[in-house]
Every structure is written in structure tokens, then in C-alpha cells.
Amino acid sequence: MQSIREKPRLSFWQIWNMSFGFLGIQFGFALQGGFMSRIFQTLGAEKDAIPLLWIAAPLTGLIIQPIVGYLSDRTWHVKFGRRRPYFLIGAILSTCALFFAPYSSALWMAAGSLWILDASINISMEPFRALVADKLPDSQRSYGFVIQTLIIGIGTWIASNLPWMMTQIGVPNTAAPGVVPDSVKFAFAIGAVVLFSSILYTILTTNEYPPEDLEAFEKEKEENKGFWNGFKEIFKNISGMPNVMKKLGVVQFFSWFAFFTMWSFATPAITEHIFKATDTTSLAYNNAADSVGNYLGTYGLISMFYALILAFITSKVKINRKLVHMLSLMAGGSGFILIYFITEPWMLHICFALVGIAWASILSMPYAMLSSSVNPKQMGVYMGIFNMFIVIPQIVAALGGINLMYKFLFGEEVIYTMVLAGTSLIVAGFANLLITDRNATHDG
Known part of the structure; x- marks a missing residue:
């Protein structure tokens, strides 16, 4: 679906600038994804309890994302625009939460820090x-989301390696129990600085673009003013979501179940299965945990290169988004x-x-397909609602879905969580076959 106004094609650097804030957002996500379970274990969490400690984050996203999307659709300021005020608010809150998270002295503090951090990042x-979607014509949507993914890949790789880098320059990698x-x-402090400065760069x-008809925009906003009207509008949009969005939701469910499993269990699974290290106070465990961060950084690095390849291809030719996404998810599952x-370990x-x-595709192809299938005037709220299909699988996983499924399907060893993640991604790949709308699956 295309806006009435013909949007101009943007240059690489214009798209880069407007996406650069995602570098900081991904620093926040990579640090929490790679090291919050390590923090939980350091503070005494049992392995099977780790997913439940993560639950506040997706629960908050389930509530915040549609509300922020709805509000940003109805925001316009001559100087600050529509989306940028939310970038700034989220950046300030995320920076504070990221800095203080590793100073938690109890599990409830660490879980609370993760909750505040994830809620704040969601605002941005x-x-x-x-x-x-606001700025780009449909013909550049895949390209735009791929550039965004390229920046995310850079952020994932650097942030995931930060504790290892700190250790290499002499910063202590062990501490007293708890x-x-x-x-x-130090890594979280650096991440906080990068998070705020990169989002500020995009803002500046x-x-x-202003609303096409500012008078009609203000009139509609006034008519729908009020807390209750806002919630009615959000629920109306949920019930009336396009069929493409529902089918993408199936793909998203299994994709994000897989990655939540990785974030929750990669550290305990790999330190135990590959490095044979289980004592969280030992040098062997902490060095192994640094190595896990390093290996997790690999998926960010490769997602960056894969995004570069996709950026080159999508700038030259039209692609079949569904086919690209299906094959990418299957590769990740393997x-x-x-x-x-x-x-x-090197393997x-x-x-x-x-x-x-798979990660590069997850961060680009579903959004390109979605943005071609919804009303441009409701882009923010639908992007927020689409987040439901990201957070619901994480909630299911955190409430016992991971523990039940890997033990039921494969066995008691924690390494089977990675097998479960792979199986889930392959199912997500096949689920792409549900999507048949050509406007969604092909570049405009």
C-alpha cells in the first residue's frame, strides 16, 4: 500500500543516517542478550529459572509497543517531527538502565534492570x-530495512565482544561470589554511551515528512483524543490486521522463540557442553562466558556481511522476500x-x-513485507502491534515453553535448548509458504 504523495528515493547515506540510531539500540540488545543470563547466574540463578527472569521484558514490550506506535502516528512537531521525540525519550531511559544493570546485587534487581532496559529500548x-516506512518509497523498502540490518549487525558484533575486549586490555574478568x-x-558503560550518542546522531x-494534510491530521487527532479512544483504536487495528500480518505472525512466533531460547540458554548450554565449566566464580567459567559472547558476536558480524550482500542486490534488482526469508531461516536453524x-570450540x-x-533476514524481510501491506497513516501502530508476534513467543518461552519442550522432545541436558532453537527456526522457514500476497513478497 503506497502513500498518495510520491516519496523521493533516498541515497545510501540518507538511509544510513536515519537508521544509525539502531547501532545503539543493538548495543543494548546485544549486551542484554549476551550477558544478562551470565549476570543472573553470577547472582545465583539456577539454569531452569533463567527464562522466567527474562519475562518482564517481553511482557512490557507487549504493552508498550502498540501504545508508542499509536502515539507516534498521532504526533507532529514542526521541529522534532513524528518519531524523533520517542527516539530521545527511549535513549535517555535506556542509557541509564544499561549503565546500572551490572551493578545489581540481587536477582530481583537484575531482573528489574532488564525490565526497565527493555521497556526503554522499546520506546525507541x-x-x-x-x-x-515513512521515508522510503515501496521500491526502496527492502533496501532500507537491509541497511538498518547492516547497522544492527555491526552493533551486535562489537557489543557482543566488549567484555572479551575489556579482558584483553587488563580489566578483571573475575570477582567475588555474587x-x-x-x-x-565496563562493557555495559561503553554500551550506554554508544546507545545515547548514536540515537542522538539520527535525531540531529x-x-x-509532515502529514500530507496537516489540517485533517490535527482534526482526526482531536476527534480521537483521550485514553479510552486510544485503546479502542489500538484494539480495532488488532482485530482488523491484514491477512499478510497474521501469516507473518506465525513466522515471527517460531523465529523469536528460537532467538529467545538462544539469549536465555546459550551461555549455560555452551559453557557446560563445550567448555565443561559450571562454577560461575571460576576463571574457567568467566573466560568461557567471554568466549560465548565472542561466538555470539559472529552472528552479528555475518549478519552485517549478509546484509551488505542483500543491500547490493536490493539496490539493483527486485527480490522475492519470502524465498529469501525462508532459506535464511533454515540456514540459521541448521x-x-x-x-x-x-x-x-572454534566450530x-x-x-x-x-x-x-537468519538474524539478518529476521530484522529486514518481515518488516519489508509488512510495510507494503498496511495503511501508511497507521504505520507506527501496526509496527507496534507487529511486535506482539515478537514478544508473545518470548512470554511463552519464559513461562516454561523452553524447559518443557527441550526436555520432552530431546532430553535433560541443557545443550538440547540449542537443538530446540534450531528446530523452531526451521519450522519458521516453512511457515513462509503461508504468505501468498505478491505485494508483500516482492519489491514494488
Whole structure:
């Protein structure tokens, strides 16, 4: 679906500038995804309890994303625009939460820090998705989301390696029982600085298009003013979501179940299965946990290169988004399953390289398909509602879905969580066959 106004094609650097804030957002996500379970274990959490400690984050996203999307659709300021005010609010709150998270002295504090961090990042994240759809013509949507993915890949790789980098320059990597090592604290502090400065860069370098009919926009906003009217409008949009969005929801469910499993269990699974390290106070465990972060960084690095390839292709030719996404998810699923079979730690780079292919596609293709299927005037709220299909599988996983499924399907060993993640991604790949709308599956 296309706006009445013909949007001009933007240059690479214009798209880069408006997406650059995602570098900081991904620093936040990569640090929490790679190291919050390590923090939980350091503070005494049992492995099976880790998913439940993550639950506040997706629950908050389920509520915040549609509300922020709805509000940003109805925001317009001559100087600050539509989406940028939410970038700034989210950046300030996320920066504070990211800095203080590793200083938690109890599990409830760490879980609370994760909740605040994820809620704050959510305030910024979906307006960034909506901004790409706001600014780009349909023919550049895939390209725009791929550039965004390229930046996310850079952020994932650097942030995932930060504790390891800190250790290499002499920052202590062990601490007293129940205390997070300085290497992690320094990494989170650097991440906080990058998060705020990169979002500020986008705010300062990017302008936004005003509503096509400002008078009608203000009139509609006034008519729908009020708390209750806002919720009625959100629920109306949920009940009336396009069929393409529902089918993408199936793909998203299994995709994000897989990645939540990885974020929750990669550290305990790999440190135990590959490195044979279980004592969270030992140097062996903390070095192994740093290595897990390094290997997780590989999926960010490969997602960056894969995004570069997709950016080049989508700038030259039209692609079949569905086919690209299906094959990419299957590659990632194979990577997760291979973790169970490898015998040497270096082989994890191969496994997570395959995961990186899936990650790059997850962050671009579904949004390109969605943005071509919804009303441009409702882009923000639908991007927020689409987040339901990201957070619901995480809630299911956190409430016992992971623990029940990997033990029921495969066995008691925690490494089977990675096999479960791989199986889930392959199912997500096949679910793409449900999507048949050509406007969604092909570039305009």
C-alpha cells in the first residue's frame, strides 16, 4: 500500500543516517542478550529459572509497543517531527538502565534492570522501523530495512565482544561470589554511551515528512483524543490486521522463540557442553562466558556481511522476500542444531555464522513485507502491534515453553535448548509458504 504523495528515493547515506540510531539500540540488545543470563547466574540463578527472569521484558514490550506506535502516528512537531521525540525519550531511559544493570546485587534487581532496559529500548525501537516506512518509497523498502540490518549487525558484533575486549586490555574478568566482574561493568558503560550518542546522531541528521494534510491530521487527532479512544483504536487495528500480518505472525512466533531460547540458554548450554565449566566464580567459567559472547558476536558480524550482500542486490534488482526469508531461516536453524554435534570450540563460529544469516533476514524481510501491506497513516501502530508476534513467543518461552519442550522432545541436558532453537527456526522457514500476497513478497 503506497502513500498518495510520491516519496523521493533516498541515497545510501540518507538511509544510513536515519537508521544509525539502531547501532545503539543493538548495543543494548546485544549486551542484554549476551550477558544478562551470565549476570543472573553470577547472582545465583539456577539454569531452569533463567527464562522466567527474562519475562518482564517481553511482557512490557507487549504493552508498550502498540501504545508508542499509536502515539507516534498521532504526533507532529514542526521541529522534532513524528518519531524523533520517542527516539530521545527511549535513549535517555535506556542509557541509564544499561549503565546500572551490572551493578545489581540481587536477582530481583537484575531482573528489574532488564525490565526497565527493555521497556526503554522499546520506546525507541519501533518508531525506527516506522521511520523507514515513512521515508522510503515501496521500491526502496527492502533496501532500507537491509541497511538498518547492516547497522544492527555491526552493533551486535562489537557489543557482543566488549567484555572479551575489556579482558584483553587488563580489566578483571573475575570477582567475588555474587559480584559481576569489572569487564562486564565496563562493557555495559561503553554500551550506554554508544546507545545515547548514536540515537542522538539520527535525531540531529534526519528530518521527517509532515502529514500530507496537516489540517485533517490535527482534526482526526482531536476527534480521537483521550485514553479510552486510544485503546479502542489500538484494539480495532488488532482485530482488523491484514491477512499478510497474521501469516507473518506465525513466522515471527517460531523465529523469536528460537532467538529467545538462544539469549536465555546459550551461555549455560555452551559453557557446560563445550567448555565443561559450571562454577560461575571460576576463571574457567568467566573466560568461557567471554568466549560465548565472542561466538555470539559472529552472528552479528555475518549478519552485517549478509546484509551488505542483500543491500547490493536490493539496490539493483527486485527480490522475492519470502524465498529469501525462508532459506535464511533454515540456514540459521541448521546452525543451532550443529552446536550439539561439534567437538571443538572454534566450530561455534561456523554455527553462529549460519545463525547470522537468519538474524539478518529476521530484522529486514518481515518488516519489508509488512510495510507494503498496511495503511501508511497507521504505520507506527501496526509496527507496534507487529511486535506482539515478537514478544508473545518470548512470554511463552519464559513461562516454561523452553524447559518443557527441550526436555520432552530431546532430553535433560541443557545443550538440547540449542537443538530446540534450531528446530523452531526451521519450522519458521516453512511457515513462509503461508504468505501468498505478491505485494508483500516482492519489491514494488
